[in-house]
Amino acid sequence: MAENGVWKEKGHCRQEHLTGQKKIANLYPRSFVRRGKSMEMRFLVESSLSDLAALQSLVVSTLPEVEIFMPHDEEYLSRIFQTEHSVLGVLAGEKLVAYSIIRYPGTGKDNLGQDLNLAEEDLKNLAHLQAIAVHPHFRGYGLQRELAAAHLQVLESSGYEHICCTVSPKNPVSLNNLLSCGFRVRALIPKFAGWWRYILYKGVSRSSDRPKKAESEDEIGIACSNIDGQRELIRKGYEGYSVGKTGENFDLFYRKME
Numbered sequence: 001m002a003e004n005g006v007w008k009e010k011g012h013c014r015q016e017h018l019t020g021q022k023k024i025a026n027l028y029p030r031s032f033v034r035r036g037k038s039m040e041m042r043f044l045v046e047s048s049l050s051d052l053a054a055l056q057s058l059v060v061s062t063l064p065e066v067e068i069f070m071p072h073d074e075e076y077l078s079r080i081f082q083t084e085h086s087v088l089g090v091l092a093g094e095k096l097v098a099y100s101i102i103r104y105p106g107t108g109k110d111n112l113g114q115d116l117n118l119a120e121e122d123l124k125n126l127a128h129l130q131a132i133a134v135h136p137h138f139r140g141y142g143l144q145r146e147l148a149a150a151h152l153q154v155l156e157s158s159g160y161e162h163i164c165c166t167v168s169p170k171n172p173v174s175l176n177n178l179l180s181c182g183f184r185v186r187a188l189i190p191k192f193a194g195w196w197r198y199i200l201y202k203g204v205s206r207s208s209d210r211p212k213k214a215e216s217e218d219e220i221g222i223a224c225s226n227i228d229g230q231r232e233l234i235r236k237g238y239e240g241y242s243v244g245k246t247g248e249n250f251d252l253f254y255r256k257m258e
């Protein structure tokens, strides 16, 4: 757990968080059935690296547009495996059909909290929901939501209070799933190879001293493809919170934060 900034900073909380993580780890492997298919969710270790890389390649080769999903190289994935509970997988029989990766970015410049102008103290206490992918034959079973919820539980039990992830405006399915897990769109900026990305944020506030923002009733729906319009709304203090479909197009609904 070398990368866990919270434990380094707040030594007295370490034992409590270790116990919390242990309790969560005891819930796995977890079996469940979706539309008659038996599956198992479990934490993966490095011996699953080649299976994960193969699934990632398959997912990338079937993307409708390449910029929807940024793959990670094997060295990067191998580093991720060094931190316990960072990779969750769903298996159908022996076959890996979905995975979720979390990452602790520390205060590095790739910390997504930097894009949201979070304070240094908050950056140390921030984790990324880094990537989720589902085998094309296993889509529509709600596995992204299931994996995201499970990994969010791991992060909450570890004491993380800020969680971020990125989603392409061309990926309304993923956007919808993450918003339904409590994330909100807080920024829309060019990332990686200049590809547009929403920066999603979810706060896990334990402390009553952190004032909660209220969402006003003032709601605006705008096409996900309208980059400038959305950036303008965000600049004015709006946050995206739900996706709607009109014909073939997807709208993101924003509310002003007060």
Ligand SMILES: CC(C)(COP(=O)(O)OP(=O)(O)OC[C@H]1O[C@@H](n2cnc3c(N)ncnc32)[C@H](O)[C@@H]1OP(=O)(O)O)[C@@H](O)C(=O)NCCC(=O)NCCS
Binding pocket: 059, 068, 069, 131, 132, 133, 134, 135, 136, 137, 138, 139, 140, 141, 142, 143, 144, 145, 166, 167, 168, 171, 173, 174, 177
């Ligand atoms: C985005 C992704 C993870 C969602 O997978 P998922 O958990 O299976 O998604 P869901 O179960 O919510 O299904 C999404 C919708 O697709 C529909 N769907 C059904 N069968 C489907 C199929 N064979 N292929 C695609 N979508 C299907 C579902 O009905 C569902 O619609 P609904 O919400 O109206 O029911 C998956 O599409 C994927 O791996 N995409 C490529 C990688 C990616 O984009 N990752 C996320 C990066 S942020």
